Every structure is written in C-alpha cells, then in structure tokens.
Amino acid sequence: MKNYQSFDLIEKISFERIGGSKKELKAAQIIQSELKKEQIDSSLESFEVDYHEIKEAKLEVIEPFKKTYLVTGYGMSGSTVEDGIIAPLVYIENGLEVNLIEVKDKIVLINGRMAYKLYEKLIKAEVKGFISISGSVYDDINQTDLEERSLRHGHYQHGKIPGVTIRIKDAEEIISLNGTLVKLTLLQKEGKRTSNNLVTTIKGTKYTNNIVAFTAHYDSVRFSPGAFDNATGSAAILELLRHFSKNPPLRTLKFVWCGSEEMGLLGSKAYVQKHLDDIPNYEFVINVDMIGVILGYDIAVCTAEASLVDYINYLGKEVGFPIKSSQGVYSSDSTPFADAGVPAMSFARLSTAGGAEIHSRKDLTKFLDAKNYYKTCRFMIEFSNRIVNSIVMPIPRTIPENMKLELDYYNLRKTRAEK
Ligand SMILES: [Zn+2]
Structure with a gap:
C-alpha cells in the first residue's frame, strides 16, 4: 500500500465545515494544496447559499405551569415579533390528517425534523409556529449538542413559519405535564453567502469529449x-485522482469536490447548472459519500440501468470484495447529475447499527481506519479503471423509467400515495 497516502487528508479537514462558511473554504484550500503537491491545477467555482444567524430563540410554557426551555432556532424559518408569539400548543406527531384539525393560529409540536410535505400542510393550515424534536432520550446535556436545523428552499417556497428545535426529553416533559399555552420567540437575520466547488480535469488520451466525473x-x-x-x-x-494522473485514462475525467451538500446538494446542483451545455458529454458519475468506517458494510447505489447493478455485484465477486449493489436514488451529489440524465452512482461503506454516527460532534476519525478505507478505494479504482478505459462505454446513457420516478419523488415533483 506504499503508494497510497490520501487517508491523511481525512484528519486534516476534520473540523466543522458548514456550507458557505470560512472553514468550508479553508477545507477546499487544504484539498487544493494537496493537488498542488502533485502539480495538479484546480479551480474554485463559487455559488450562492442561504445564510442565517439566530439572534434569539426561546420557548416558554405559560400554562398550566411556567418554565423556559432550551431551544435552537430553525434557520431560514423567519422571525416572530420581537416579544414573541403566545399561542396554544398542539402535539401533532407526524402530522396525519386527524392530527391537523383545528391547528389554525396554534403552535405545533412535531416528531423529528420538518418534512417538506408536512411543512406544506402546516402552511395551508395556517399554524403560527412549530417546535421540532431532536436527539435521543439518552442524551446528556453536557455531552450532546441540541441540533441546529434549517429550512430549505423546498420548504419556504410556500411561505415561512417560525420554528425552534427542542430536546426530546423536554418535549416529553411538556406533553406529559399537559402544556397548553406557550410563548415562542425567534429572531434571526437571513441572507446569502458564497460556497465553492473545487474542480480539476484530467484530459483523456483518446476519447477526449467523453467525460466521467x-x-x-x-x-x-x-x-x-x-x-x-x-x-x-x-x-x-483524491486517491482516484492520483491513480489516474499516474495512469492516464482514455476518457476525460472531472473531479469535483462539492460544497454545501448538506444544505440540499447545492454544490452538485450548481455544478450541473453551470455546465449544462457540456452535460451531454458526461457519460457517467461516480460519487463517494462515507467510507472507511471500521465496522460497517459496503454498498453501491446506482441511478442507472439495472445492468450496472449486476456489473458491480459481479465485479465484487470476481475480485473478492463484499459489496451490495442496488438501484436507487442516494441522497448525495450523484443525484443532480442523474436528474440531468447522466447515469450516476454512489459508493458508501455504511456504519453498522449502533456504530459510528454522522451529523454530530461524534463524527470523528477514531471510528475510521486506513485498512477499511483503502479496501474500498482499491475496489473503486478497480471499477473505475474499467469504466474510464472501456472501448465502448458499457453503461447505457439513459435513466430508466423506474429511476426517473424515484427522482421525481426525491425532488418532490411527485408524491407517493399516502396510505
Ligand atoms: Zn454525506
């Protein structure tokens, strides 16, 4: 494994890197300096993302008891009046129709984070504010952070309802003590910031106009x-880039480190928009989102013809790498490409239940190791070597009907029938 060295990069960029923040830019520059070491030029392609700053977030139960609870403001959900709004509280659980009768002008408590569909229903029902539940009943206030959530464009295109997030333990207390009247205060500043995609190209030696990203x-x-x-x-x-810069491919390769994925795949969406004229030349996209975990299992999710699923499963068997490939839409940067008609897939090594967590301060390098990381890297190199050097591209450049439907669901153009 002496030629491999990309594992070090993980530690170097393991710090909070929120889309559009200075630290996100810092991470991009760190990756860029790794590329410079190999004499590889790259460029930053900027795009705008939502930005908010919570000034005040407060929740008080007024009746039948008085208590103030620790909450975080829901970004991009607007603001209440300065002194807050007082309204009756209704626990609407997951928002079934039966839960939503007589919620006009009320403040509603919901399970978990705000789903797009539920938000649309709440706008129609004219609720005044919402409280979302976060965490686990085993959380320790000194060790776990109360999540800071944010609405996305898919939500607020319908309007804004100010909301906050509360710890599940506190929500349990309020409901068990029959809290009926609450005061919600949310003051925030909303605006735009700049995020970046980091892009580099390896020109193909033969099929120059055929691109794999x-x-x-x-x-x-x-x-x-x-x-x-x-x-x-x-x-x-980066490992793949190093491999192909030493082993020039027949096709042209693009490497895109996407910003602001966590804010709704904004980097890959911006990339596809910016390069729309060139998209017909993209034959395939390989995305990597989460590998290297010690305890876990490898998967491939293909938004492509089913033949690709078989291809990967067969290759796994051939080279002795355990991977389960399936058709589907993976919620990551492969999806905007697939939505633009480019067959795309994501590789991941998911954590086993109870194992490494993501989206919290616990997402640390201690759950990862180089052995598992390079095992997946090796398979990805094996696979992409064949694809980018194939004489005839074996992956049909079509998105099959069943995947188009999944993309419609994912992008909220269609809704699954409710039972
Ligand atoms: Zn991710």
Whole structure:
C-alpha cells in the first residue's frame, strides 16, 4: 500500500465545515494544496447559499405551569415579533390528517425534523409556529449538542413559519405535564453567502469529449467535524485522482469536490447548472459519500440501468470484495447529475447499527481506519479503471423509467400515495 497516502487528508479537514462558511473554504484550500503537491491545477467555482444567524430563540410554557426551555432556532424559518408569539400548543406527531384539525393560529409540536410535505400542510393550515424534536432520550446535556436545523428552499417556497428545535426529553416533559399555552420567540437575520466547488480535469488520451466525473462533498453540518461524512469521500476521490494522473485514462475525467451538500446538494446542483451545455458529454458519475468506517458494510447505489447493478455485484465477486449493489436514488451529489440524465452512482461503506454516527460532534476519525478505507478505494479504482478505459462505454446513457420516478419523488415533483 506504499503508494497510497490520501487517508491523511481525512484528519486534516476534520473540523466543522458548514456550507458557505470560512472553514468550508479553508477545507477546499487544504484539498487544493494537496493537488498542488502533485502539480495538479484546480479551480474554485463559487455559488450562492442561504445564510442565517439566530439572534434569539426561546420557548416558554405559560400554562398550566411556567418554565423556559432550551431551544435552537430553525434557520431560514423567519422571525416572530420581537416579544414573541403566545399561542396554544398542539402535539401533532407526524402530522396525519386527524392530527391537523383545528391547528389554525396554534403552535405545533412535531416528531423529528420538518418534512417538506408536512411543512406544506402546516402552511395551508395556517399554524403560527412549530417546535421540532431532536436527539435521543439518552442524551446528556453536557455531552450532546441540541441540533441546529434549517429550512430549505423546498420548504419556504410556500411561505415561512417560525420554528425552534427542542430536546426530546423536554418535549416529553411538556406533553406529559399537559402544556397548553406557550410563548415562542425567534429572531434571526437571513441572507446569502458564497460556497465553492473545487474542480480539476484530467484530459483523456483518446476519447477526449467523453467525460466521467468523480464527486464527493467536503462540507459538514453544524458541530460535526465530518470525518466519516464526508472527509473520507473527499480523500477517496483524491486517491482516484492520483491513480489516474499516474495512469492516464482514455476518457476525460472531472473531479469535483462539492460544497454545501448538506444544505440540499447545492454544490452538485450548481455544478450541473453551470455546465449544462457540456452535460451531454458526461457519460457517467461516480460519487463517494462515507467510507472507511471500521465496522460497517459496503454498498453501491446506482441511478442507472439495472445492468450496472449486476456489473458491480459481479465485479465484487470476481475480485473478492463484499459489496451490495442496488438501484436507487442516494441522497448525495450523484443525484443532480442523474436528474440531468447522466447515469450516476454512489459508493458508501455504511456504519453498522449502533456504530459510528454522522451529523454530530461524534463524527470523528477514531471510528475510521486506513485498512477499511483503502479496501474500498482499491475496489473503486478497480471499477473505475474499467469504466474510464472501456472501448465502448458499457453503461447505457439513459435513466430508466423506474429511476426517473424515484427522482421525481426525491425532488418532490411527485408524491407517493399516502396510505
Ligand atoms: Zn454525506
């Protein structure tokens, strides 16, 4: 394994890297300096992302008891009036129709994070505010952070309802003590910031106009050092880049480190938009999101013809690498490409239940090791070597109907029938 060295990059960029923040830019520059060491030029392609700053977030139960609870503001959900809003509280669980009668002008408590569909229902029902539940009943206030959530464009295109997030233990207390009247205060500043995709190209030696792209997001969420999600993928495509710069491919390769994936795949969406004229030349996209975890299992999710699924499963058997390949839409940077008609896939080594966590301060390098990381890298090199050097591209450049439907669901153009 003496030629491999990308694992070191994971530690170097394991710090909070929120889309559009200075630290996200710093991470991009660190990756860029790794490329410079190999005399590889790269460029930053900027795009705008939402930005918010919570000034005040407060929740008080007024009746039948008085208590103030620790909450975090829901970004991009607007603000209340300065003194807050007082309204009756209704626990609407997951928002079934039966839960949503007579919620007009009320403040609603919901299970988990805000789903797009539920948000649309709440806008129609004219609720005044919402409280989302976060964490686990085993959380320790001194060791776990109360999640700071944010609405996305898919939500607020319908309007804004100010919301906060509360610890599950506190939500349990309020409901068991029959809290009926609450005061919600949320004051925030909303605006735009700049995020970046880091892009580099290896020109094909023969099929210059045929492009295969490698993508991985390098941002993380609030509090999260994002070692597993997704410093690992960021390092892995660097490994692939090093391989192909030493072994020139027949096809042209693009390597894209995507910013702001965690804010709704914004980097890959911006990339596809910016390069729309060139998209017909993209034959395939390989995305890497989360590998290297010690305890876990490797998967490949293909938004492509089913023949690709078989191809990967067969190759896994052939070279003795355990991987389960399937058709589907993986919520990562492969998806905007697939949505633009380019067959795309994601590699991941998911953590076993109870194992390494993502999206929290616990997403640390201690759950990763070089052995598992390089095992997946080796397979990805084996696979992409064949693809980028194939005489005839074996992956049909079509998105099959069943995957188009999944993309419609994922992008909210269609809704699954409710039971
Ligand atoms: Zn990720």
